[in-house]
Amino acid sequence: MENVASREGARIGAFWPIVAIITVGIAMGVVVYGLESIAPGVHDAFHDFRHAAGFPCH
C-alpha cells in the first residue's frame, strides 16, 4: 500500500517538471525559429540571439 502511495507521489512530483521541460522545449523552438504566428514579438526579441547562436534568420 505504501509502495503504491509512494509511486503515486513520484508520478505527481514528476508531472510539473515534465510539463515545465516540455514548455521550455516549445519555447526553444519559438526562440530559434522566431515563429511569429505562435508568439508574436518573440521573433524581434530574440533576433540578435538567434544570429549569434548560428540559426538562420532574415
Add this chain to the structure above:
Amino acid sequence: MNTVFSDLRSAVWVSALAGIIWGWISMAVNGVTGVFVYESTMMHNLASFTIGGAIFGIVAGSFLVLTRKRLPFKSLIPKAIVLSVAIWVVMRLGGLALSSMHHHRYNSVVPETIQGFILAIVLGLILGIMWKRSAGKVSEAQ
C-alpha cells in the same frame, strides 16, 4: 524513480544557471568576433541572451538527465558536449529545412553557423562542469 525526478528538478536550476552564463559568454563572443552586428541595444540583448541562454541550458540539461546513463562516456563533460552539439545540430537542421522552404525568409550564414557550432560546444562544457560540481556537492552531503 524519485531519485531521477529529484535530479530532474535540480537539473532545471543548475542547467538554467549554466545556460545564463553561456548566454552572456555568447553575447561577449559575438561582440568580439563581430560575426553578426548587433541591431538591438545592449540592455535588450542582455535580457534576450539571458532568457535564451536559460532556455537552451534547461533543454540541454534535461536531456542530460534523461540520457546520461546511455551515453558512451564516463565523464559528464563529454556527455554534456555531445548532447549540446546534438541538440544544436537538430535545431540547425530544422533551420535548414525552413531555409529551403522559405529561402527569402530564413537565410543561412556560414560564419554564424560556425560560431553557433562552437558555442554549442561551449554550452556543453559549461553544463558538464557545473553538473560535475553540483554532483560532487550532492555526494559530499550524502
